[in-house]
Amino acid sequence: MRHLSRYSALAKGLFVAEGRKGRKVVVIDVRPTATSKQADEFLEITPGQDFEIATVLRAIIKGLPLPELPEDSTVGGVPLSKWRELVSLMKACHYGVVMFGIGVTESRGKDLNLEQIIKLVGEMNEFTRFYAIPMRGHGNVNGSNQVLTWQTGYPFAVNLSRGYPRYNPGEFSVMDLLIRREVDAALIIATDPGAHLPKVAVEHLKNIPTIVLEPHENLTTSWANVVIPVAPAGVGVSGTFYRMDNVALQVKKLADFPFPSDLEVVKSIKERIADVKDYQRASL
């Protein structure tokens, strides 16, 4: 709801001085939600049809004939005429934004659904200004993407084992590595795999040495081999957060915590590893 009031539907801007009245909000979801109640139009779709919907929307945007689809047919559980209305609404606007969430990437088709949506937004720019913004789930997910991208060139699933970054989701992404049992130790920073990953992946994590840097007790800390308590970022440590629209936000330290920050812990681990390597080299 903060998103609606501060950034999207209700916010007043230079070109939309009247706020909500100056905007059209269309929500496409598989079930009614709090957001869909706020919308001008809510299109309830059947799950798993994202790719087909985006494909048909692209075709309608280009004015292509759809001989296989009669006018009274439905696409993704919504009548074709509704999709045509949506496209004319999109073409009529001055500045459109598609905000998509994690649901698109979880349904059948996964990343291809996104590729189709991004192509759709690209093609909408033939007619008017259009953007796509991914809605990240947790705080500062974008931050790790940002840092990895500026350090290695890739946003996630980066493998550095051979001294240079390699990127291949499906091969080097966390879930696939764990499910195929291709890792033999894990250092977990600022996340809770016990709560988010599927059971098979968690089972493998339980079998290997797992080190967790975490300010709170969670579903991972109970079985991790080593838990290093750290000060919570943004409360006990200052730093930079990245908002989901890629705006960097400086946060200040609010209170003193008896624990070090993530950065200090990782730095000292790195120093100790360097010491051990020096020792090994010296003893050769």
Added chain:
Amino acid sequence: MKTQVTLVLKEIPSLPVEAELINPENVTEKGIPEIKSMLLWCGNRQERVGDYFEVEITSLEESKNGVADPVLNSVNKGEGNLARLVLQGDLSKFKRLGQGMAAGEMLIQGSAGFHAGALMRGGTLLIEENAGDWLGAHMEGGQILVKGSAGHFVGSAYRGKTKGMTGGRILIGGDAGQMLGARMGRGLIAVEGDCGDVPGFGMMAGTILIQGTSGIRVGANMRRGTVILLQSKKLLPTFYYNCTYELPFWRLLYNQLIQAGFSLPASYQDVSFRRYSGDANEGGKGEILICHCP
């Protein structure tokens, strides 16, 4: 003198090993110690072939008199002196086997891991059991034969690249995973069994043949190229029906596949196809041929 180099796996490693140096060119005219000292990567450590394999070198003089294995009898020139490389054991933890090989014969008696035959330029790679994901990704020539099943992204492009396989032939005896031949430009992929979702995604040229049932969204976003389905499948609405016809090209392809050891029932020899053109969103120059079947 033509030799055969046999690498026998000692035991299955617990962690994946990257073995892009294992290919026929690199073992030719080398002694056992030299082959054993070839480098492999396991995590951030460099290890050696000898750590994982027993190496044997035998002479293939006798096979000159007899009839050579027809499947492995490659037609490329200049590779007469290359050693025949045979790997024995379950190599599903070994990645990048035969990557970038340009000539020669490589036989894997067991399963192969990820990226087998990726970036391959020539020669023959025969995998007797299953292959992992990215089989023959960015392949430029040569041929890959898999007797078992293959993983996802066969002959496709790596992330961020626009064009995958650009030539050569991949024949799969079992099933294939998702995104078969995604973004491929030229070449042939044929699957005897079923395949997963979106075969031929965004393909630019080339031919894909699927004998079994295929997943949903066949040929989504394809620009050009041909997908041949021998089982009927509902397509995306951006594919337009053109006509039903018998195409002379099918006879040629059929004979070529039969010669290569691909099993296609004789009833498929004379069939007509329903032609669909698409994906209209990408220009509509691709075609999906669905067997109008017996």
